[in-house]
Every structure is written in C-alpha cells, then in structure tokens.
Amino acid sequence: MQLNSYLMFNGNCDAAFKFYEHCFGGKIVTRMTHQEAPSAENVPSNWQDKIMHICLDLGERLLMGSDSPPGYFESPQGFYVQISIDDPAEADRIFQALAENGTIRMPFEQTFWAFRFGMLVDQFGTPWMINCEKAV
Numbered sequence: 001m002q003l004n005s006y007l008m009f010n011g012n013c014d015a016a017f018k019f020y021e022h023c024f025g026g027k028i029v030t031r032m033t034h035q036e037a038p039s040a041e042n043v044p045s046n047w048q049d050k051i052m053h054i055c056l057d058l059g060e061r062l063l064m065g066s067d068s069p070p071g072y073f074e075s076p077q078g079f080y081v082q083i084s085i086d087d088p089a090e091a092d093r094i095f096q097a098l099a100e101n102g103t104i105r106m107p108f109e110q111t112f113w114a115f116r117f118g119m120l121v122d123q124f125g126t127p128w129m130i131n132c133e134k135a136v
Helices: 013-024 088-099
Strands: 005-009 027-033 051-057 062-067 081-084 103-109 116-121 127-132
Touching: 005 013, 013 027, 013 051, 013 062, 013 088, 088 103, 088 116, 088 127
Parallel strands: 005 062, 081 127
Antiparallel strands: 027 051, 051 062, 103 116, 116 127
C-alpha cells in the first residue's frame, strides 16, 4: 500500500503546484485542466482552465491535487501534511519557503522529539508539519 496526499484548492491549484514543484524540487508529471477532459462541455467557461488533476512526483511519493468544483471547496481542517527531512538545512529551507506569505503555527525549532519541528499553513491554505529528527 502507498499513501499519498491529495490536496483540494479553490481555483489556485496550478499556482500552488508550481510553487510546490519549486519548493520541493519535484517534477509535475501529470496536469489536466477541465478543458482537456472528456466532460469539458459540462464545465462553465470560467472553469475550463482550472485543474482537474495534477501530480507532483517527489521520488518515492506523489503529491496530487485539483481545484474543487465551484461551490464545493472547504478550507482544510483537522489535518496537516507531514514531511520528514533528515538534513536540517534542507528542512529549514523548505519550512521557510512554505512559510512565505503563509502563517506559522509553531516556529521551526528544537523539541523533545526532534532536532527541529514546525507547523505552518502556506499561502494556498495547505497545513504543513516539517520534522527533522536529528542533526546530520
């Protein structure tokens, strides 16, 4: 079994995934808009360029997402997407990148369980936890 995160957005999925691609160093391997789907004629004209499905390959894991249909978006709550990174400098870089124009919920600092740990909600509304268990 492989468990991957699937994120929903309120019309800004494309911008979010371009940001994540740059931030995480992955590669977008799938990107389909509603205009490219077989059901395109059933989608409002102002929604044609919104993302129906996108996939970011991060090596051993995939991050996927789409724009929620109009009227169906709900702000994320009750979860965080957790990232474990062994390299403290890389963990700090990713935390700082995700925090840009976002909201830090817990500063990236030493805890009793980790060399560094922090929580934030990025500029796109996605909640993240970054964990670096030990110094290299």
